[in-house]
Amino acid sequence: MRFASTFAASLALIAANFVLYVPPAAAASCVQTKITKTEWYFANTPGSGYVVIFASNLGVSSFKNDRAKIVDRYSAAGSTISKARAGDVVKLCLTQVPVAGNGCNPSKDDRGRMYSAYDARLKAQFTGANDDHACGGA
16 A cells, blocks of 8 residues: 555656647648748757748747747757758648646647658658747746
8 A cells, every 4th residue: 555655646746747748639730831941959050959940830820920840959960850941841740739737838838849740852751849848848
């Protein structure tokens, strides 16, 4: 009995420190769009990571002037995301959205959305979050 209650308490503590994610409720969670901009994570700092911004506001439509994007600070040069270019046509899918709780309010914080993008020119896919921080994070 003591083990069970300790285990349950441990799981509750772990859960309190993580943002939960679920698949998006919208049935049509993919759109065809274009890449509007690619840039380094830190301006003018090659190797600092990649940011790809899309014309679509999929997943962030309730935020004024916000656009879907994928931020990737860890892929190497030569990876699919590093080869993406403005003007590329992509199939962009919203794959996960954060759940409210533990400091996360997805209706007020647009961070933490997960995307998958298939680049038609490259005939390859890349995935990632729309921010380096999770919903409710730093």
